[in-house]
Every structure is written in structure tokens, then in C-alpha cells.
Amino acid sequence: xxxxxxxxxxxxxxxxxxxxxxxxxxxxxxxxxxxxxxxxxxxxxxxxxxxxxxxxxxxxxxxxxxxxxxxxxxxxxxxxxxxxxxxxxxxxxxxxxxxxxxxxxxxxxxxxxxxxxxxxxxxxxxxxxxxxxxxxxxxxxxxxxxxxxxxxxxxxxxxxxxxxxxxxxxxxxxxxxxxxxxxxxxxxxxxxxxxxxxxxxxxxxxxxxxxxxxxxxxxxxxxxxxxxxxxxxxxxxxxxxxxxxxxxxxxxxxxxxxxxxxxxxxxxxxxxxxxxxxxxxxxxxxx
Amino acid sequence: xxxxxxxxxxxxxxxxxxxxxxxxxxxxxxxxxxxxxxxxxxxxxxxxxxxxxxxxxxxxxxxxxxxxxxxxxxxxxxxxxxxxxxxxxxxxxxxxxxxxxxxxxxxxxxxxxxxxxxxxxxxxxxxxxxxxxxxxxxxxxxxxxxxxxxxxxxxxxxxxxxxxxxxxxxxxxxxxxxxxxxxxxxxxxxxxxxxxxxxxxxxxxxxxxxxxxxxxxxxxxxxxxxxxxxxxxxxxxxxxxxxxxxxxxxxxxxxxxxxxxxxxxxxxxxxxxxxxxxxxxxxxxxxxxxxxxxxxxxxxxxxxxxxxxxxxxxxxxxxxxxxxxxxxxxxxxxxxxxxxxxxxxxxxxxxxxxxxxxxxxxxxxxxxxxxxxxxxx
Numbered sequence: 001x002x003x004x005x006x007x008x009x010x011x012x013x014x015x016x017x018x019x020x021x022x023x024x025x026x027x028x029x030x031x032x033x034x035x036x037x038x039x040x041x042x043x044x045x046x047x048x049x050x051x052x053x054x055x056x057x058x059x060x061x062x063x064x065x066x067x068x069x070x071x072x073x074x075x076x077x078x079x080x081x082x083x084x085x086x087x088x089x090x091x092x093x094x095x096x097x098x099x100x101x102x103x104x105x106x107x108x109x110x111x112x113x114x115x116x117x118x119x120x121x122x123x124x125x126x127x128x129x130x131x132x133x134x135x136x137x138x139x140x141x142x143x144x145x146x147x148x149x150x151x152x153x154x155x156x157x158x159x160x161x162x163x164x165x166x167x168x169x170x171x172x173x174x175x176x177x178x179x180x181x182x183x184x185x186x187x188x189x190x191x192x193x194x195x196x197x198x199x200x201x202x203x204x205x206x207x208x209x210x211x212x213x214x215x216x217x218x219x220x221x222x223x224x225x226x227x228x229x230x231x232x233x234x235x236x237x238x239x240x241x242x243x244x245x246x247x248x249x250x251x252x253x254x255x256x257x258x259x260x261x262x263x264x265x266x267x268x269x270x271x272x273x274x275x276x277x278x279x280x281x282x283x284x285x286x287x
Numbered sequence: 288x289x290x291x292x293x294x295x296x297x298x299x300x301x302x303x304x305x306x307x308x309x310x311x312x313x314x315x316x317x318x319x320x321x322x323x324x325x326x327x328x329x330x331x332x333x334x335x336x337x338x339x340x341x342x343x344x345x346x347x348x349x350x351x352x353x354x355x356x357x358x359x360x361x362x363x364x365x366x367x368x369x370x371x372x373x374x375x376x377x378x379x380x381x382x383x384x385x386x387x388x389x390x391x392x393x394x395x396x397x398x399x400x401x402x403x404x405x406x407x408x409x410x411x412x413x414x415x416x417x418x419x420x421x422x423x424x425x426x427x428x429x430x431x432x433x434x435x436x437x438x439x440x441x442x443x444x445x446x447x448x449x450x451x452x453x454x455x456x457x458x459x460x461x462x463x464x465x466x467x468x469x470x471x472x473x474x475x476x477x478x479x480x481x482x483x484x485x486x487x488x489x490x491x492x493x494x495x496x497x498x499x500x501x502x503x504x505x506x507x508x509x510x511x512x513x514x515x516x517x518x519x520x521x522x523x524x525x526x527x528x529x530x531x532x533x534x535x536x537x538x539x540x541x542x543x544x545x546x547x548x549x550x551x552x553x554x555x556x557x558x559x560x561x562x563x564x565x566x567x568x569x570x571x572x573x574x575x576x577x578x579x580x581x582x583x584x585x586x587x588x589x590x591x592x593x594x595x596x597x598x599x600x601x602x603x604x605x606x607x608x609x610x611x612x613x614x615x616x617x618x619x620x621x622x623x624x625x626x627x628x629x630x631x632x633x634x635x636x637x638x639x640x641x642x643x644x645x646x647x648x649x650x651x652x653x654x655x656x657x658x659x660x661x662x663x664x
Contacts, residue, residue: 179384181382181383181384181386182386184351184353184373184380184382184386185380185382185386185444185447187353187372187373187374188351188352188353188373188374188378188379188380188400188448189399189400189403189447190374190400190403190404191399191403192403195399195403199388199390199391199399200388203388203389203390204389
């Protein structure tokens with residue numbers, strides 16, 4: 001049977017095309033445009049080809065930020081996943097206490113990101129912060145504005161506080177979805193608590209964990225606001241991650257060409273790594 | 288292998304309000320399982336048959352230890368295990384939906400209960416090979432269990448119960464629900480074969496009478512938390528002790544006709560039907576409403592005699608044919624007698640049955656049962 005064709009139907013797709021063009025395609029093309037030109041003024045622009053890309057990729061500051069970024073993302077993933085799963089397992093399964101726990105757990109997720117930075121900035125100060133003073137009282141020399149290790153620890157602890165609840169909530173939902181019969185069968189099969197976790201709960205959490213890992217990886221890889229407020233990337237460059245490096249290039253130094261070139265590289269890195277994570281987790285499922 | 292004994296076991300589910308406190312209406316909470324004394328003989332095949340919510344799964348979970356009964360004791364081989372957790376009992380259970388460990392191979396799935404109990408490697412291998420062979424799972428042993436079809440998964444669930452050498456009984460909670468009809472009978476035959484080979488006690492919960500009647504040598508019919516009758520499939524068919532059993536078993540179920548007693552006979556829709564004198568005597572002592580029950584298989588359809596109106600032939604009811612269902616080897620004829628409706632199984636093709644025709648129904652007296660208040664007299 002011949003299907004009727006009517007090219008006017010394309011008009012129905014037009015609103016979406018326009019929206020996507022303005023929200024994604026045009027800004028992206030602008031960035032591509034910047035990345036291959038040297039713009040000195042509205043009428044002074046020269047085509048430079050790959051020059052900015054080469055310039056950015058050879059920048060030792062970028063290399064440093066990249067290594068720190070990978071280190072940061074892997075650290076928070078390594079901490080937030082087990083912690084989130086642990087919290088989800090420990091939460092009560094029903095009743096008022098479970099609702100209460102969920103609300104408390106969700107609180108960090110509701111705090112605006114710059115406020116998170118501010119909270120921890122004050123919380124950890126040596127002179128007026130509770131945590132800072134408590135650590136001092138223990139006789140530990142702690143100063144996140146001066147010591148690189150302290151700054152790192154503070155940024156990581158802040159991120160763990162901020163985002164572990166997300167993993168916990170995802171896992172909690174995943175755990176609730178496991179039919180009771182699985183637990184009953186496990187207890188009849190004489191499975192220990194660890195075996196129940198290892199062979200029932202963990203496999204059933206694979207789906208939510210994939211989402212959790214992807215979200216947390218992408219988000220932590222793009223982290224900007226919290227460390228900016230907390231440490232401003234310091235001391236030195238100790239906590240300068242990729243997006244802060246980018247912001248410094250674009251807004252601080254007005255190097256729009258290199259900034260545009262780097263933005264595209266940054267985007268491709270995230271795309272690539274997310275793809276790698278995703279396929280790795282899916283492949284594991286199939287074998 | 289062992290003997291399972293329930294002594295006055297009963298259960299109520301505590302009603303809890305949303306605040307997690309026991310509601311004051313708890314005393315009023317109905318029994319999910321009314322006090323019950325039962326013995327499951329070693330090596331028997333039992334079926335718990337009843338409609339949804341009749342308490343059969345509750346009873347099963349009490350036996351396996353997933354549920355602790357609110358009253359009574361459970362003995363396995365004379366040992367009180369009422370308070371023992373499932374791990375500490377020699378009971379295996381297969382659930383309605385196949386439960387398998389997704390990340391493991393079929394072989395690991397089968398070995399899991401043994402590994403958890405610290406059985407040595409060689410014995411595990413032997414047992415797994417043996418049970419896989421029995422369940423025809425050998426070709427799939429190396430595969431991931433999650434890739435298999437529902438009936439294969441259910442075999443694995445069953446296999447996890449069978450590998451254990453210590454199991455006193457295998458409990459099956461409607462295990463064929465999610466299995467495709469064309470493999471159901473295969474699995475059912477497999478179960479019978481396993482029961483014959485291993486002589487393990489099977490307790491099978493189902494709401495499907497065909498499953499219950501083909502699998503079990505003892506069927507327990509349950510309704511509203513009570514076991515109404517326990518007996519062989521033949522006994523349940525031929526002499527239901529309760530109107531519910533009569534109606535629930537059989538297809539169509541037993542005909543139940545409300546009746547009253549008048550000097551040595553019962554009156555059904557104004558028509559007299561004589562009954563045995565001793566039965567009449569027992570019926571006379573009852574205050575509860577009487578119901579006459581007869582299975583469709585035990586009613587004979589005859590053409591109406593020419594001089595109908597008066598009951599010229601003793602032991603027959605006059606009626607009108609409403610409907611004729613033709614199916615396979617037998618016809619099911621539905622006839623009205625006054626306001627009551629009877630189903631009649633007609634296997635003889637020679638008997639004419641036309642809707643609208645008058646007919647005369649012969650209720651085989653030795654197959655006709657009189658019930659008072661639902662109980663057989």
C-alpha cells in the first residue's frame with residue numbers, strides 16, 4: 001500500500017527545530033566559530049585554523065587541571081557509591097521514620113550550589129567555623145586556604161555531603177523494587193546477609209547505579225560553583241578543576257579563541273568518558 | 288524426609304494503622320488461618336486448593352518459616368520448629384514467580400544453597416550434576432540463568448530445593464502461574480516424576496483444580512482460612528463434605544438445589560424427591576437450611592413423559608432445557624427446574640437435547656448428597 005506523503009508535515013517539526021537551533025545548535029556553532037578565529041574587534045578577525053587547539057592542548061596548566069579533575073571525579077565516585085548504597089541499605093523500609101529519613105537525606109540536594117560552598121566555607125574556617133575549630137581543638141593543624149591537602153579533603157568531603165544522598169535515594173528506590181520473594185528465597189537457601197547483598201541486591205541495583213554513576217561522573221567532571229566559592233581554586237592551583245580553568249580563560253583573560261577551543265575539547269572528553277562508562281557497565285551485564 | 292505436623296496452628300495478620308501502632312480493632316481481625324491440626328505424611332504429595340485469599344499461602348509460609356504463626360506449634364519429625372527461621376528448617380520453597388540469582392550461571396544457582404551450608408566441593412558437584420540431569424538442565428549449566436525462559440527458571444528454583452539432601456518437604460506456591468500453557472503440562476509431569484523418584488514430600492498450593500487433582504494424592508480444599516475437606520481427588524469428587532468443595536471442584540461444579548423436608552422426601556421447587564429414610568431422619572434433626580447437591584455427571588437427562596405435570600416417575604424432576612453447550616466428548620445441558628438451574632453432563636449422543644424442550648431429570652440417588660448449613664449429612 002502506498003503511504004500518503006505530504007511535505008507540509010515538516011511544519012509540525014519546525015517548532016522543535018527552531019527551539020533546538022536557538023538552545024543548542026547556534027550557541028555551539030558560535031563556539032566552533034570562535035575556536036578557529038582570532039578576534040581582536042568587531043571588524044578585526046583572522047582565521048587561525050587549528051592554532052588555538054594546539055595552543056590549549058600544550059598548556060601545562062590544562063594538563064594539571066585535567067589530572068586534578070580525573071582525581072577528583074574518581075575520588076568522589078569511590079566515596080559516594082559505597083556510602084550511598086550503605087545509607088540506602090540502612091534506611092528503614094516503611095513507616096513514618098522512613099519518610100523522615102528521606103526528607104532529611106534530600107536536604108543537601110535542595111541547597112543551591114553556591115550556598116553549599118558558602119556553608120562549607122564558613123563551617124571549616126579555623127576562626128569561626130565549628131568544624132575548623134573542632135579540628136584545631138583535636139590538635140590537628142588544619143587550614144584549607146593555605147594547605148593543598150586540606151583544601152582537597154575539604155572539597156571532597158563537601159561533594160560527598162552534597163551528592164551521596166542522590167546515590168542513596170536512587171538505591172533506596174532500587175531496593176524497594178526488589179520483590180519480597182527474592183529475600184524469602186535467599187533465606188530459605190540459607191544465604192548470609194552478605195550473600196543476599198552480593199547476589200540479589202547488588203545485581204538488582206545495577207540499573208540505578210548505572211544512572212547514578214553517569215550522573216555523578218558528568219556532574220563532578222563539570223564541578224565549578226562549590227570549589228569556586230570554597231577555595232577559589234586555591235591554594236595556588238591545587239583545587240582548580242577544568243571548568244574553573246575554562247572560566248579563567250574566557251572571563252578572566254578574555255582569551256575567547258582558546259576558551260572556545262577548550263570548551264569543545266571539554267565537551268568531547270565528557271562525551272567520550274560517559275560513553276566508555278556506559279558501555280563498560282552494559283557489557284558487564286551481557287556477559 | 289520427615290513428617291510435618293501442625294498442632295492448632297492459626298494466624299492473624301496484625302492490623303496496623305499508618306502510625307505503626309497496633310489498631311484497637313486487632314481483636315476483631317479475622318483469622319487468615321483458623322486453628323488447624325494437620326499431619327503431612329513423609330513422601331506424600333499434597334495440594335492446598337482454594338480461591339485467592341483463602342489462607343493457603345499463609346499456611347505455606349508458616350511451614351517454611353517465612354511467617355510465624357500467631358498460635359499453635361509446628362513439628363518436623365517431632366521437633367518443635369515454630370520459632371525457627373527458614374534457614375534452620377529443612378524446607379525448600381518454590382515461589383509463584385521464578386526466583387533466580389541473575390548474575391550466576393545455572394550451575395552456581397543450583398549450588399548456592401549447598402555452598403551457603405558449607406557442603407564440600409565434590410558433593411556439590413555431584414548433587415548439581417544429578418539434579419540438573421533430573422530436571423533436564425544439563426545443557427544449560429554453564430549459561431547465565433537470567434537468559435533463560437520462565438519455565439527453565441522455575442526448574443532452577445525447584446532444583447535449588449532438590450539439591451539439598453536434607454529437605455523434609457518442598458513447598459510450591461502456585462509455581463506454574465507464569466508458565467506458558469504448552470509447557471505447563473511438561474513441568475507438571477516432571478514434578479510427578481520427581482515425586483516418584485525422590486519420594487520427597489510435596490506441598491503444592493494452587494487455585495487450579497486440574498493441577499491439584501492431577502498432582503496430589505491428598506487434596507486439602509481451603510476457604511476463608513479453614514480446611515473444609517481433606518481427601519483423595521476421587522473422594523473430593525464423589526463425596527464433597529461441604530457445598531463449597533462440591534461447587535469449587537468440578538467443571539461445571541456441583542448443582543446445589545435449596546430444598547425443604549416433607550415426610551421422608553425433599554421438596555425442590557415444589558417437586559417431591561424421595562430420599563433414604565435414615566437420611567431423612569438426620570435431616571429432620573437439622574435446623575439449618577437444606578441444600579441438595581448432585582454433580583452434573585450424576586444427573587441423567589430423559590425426554591419428558593407425555594403425561595407430565597404430576598411426578599409420575601419417582602426420583603425425577605421436571606424441567607425445561609435452557610441451553611446446550613457442545614464441547615469435545617460431552618455436552619453440557621443447562622436446565623431450569625422452577626427457579627433453580629441445573630447443569631447436566633450428557634455423554635450419550637443418542638439423547639436429544641434441544642433448548643426450550645421439556646425434560647425429566649433423574650438424580651442418581653447414591654450420588655446425591657444432602658447438606659445442612661453447607662455440611663454433608
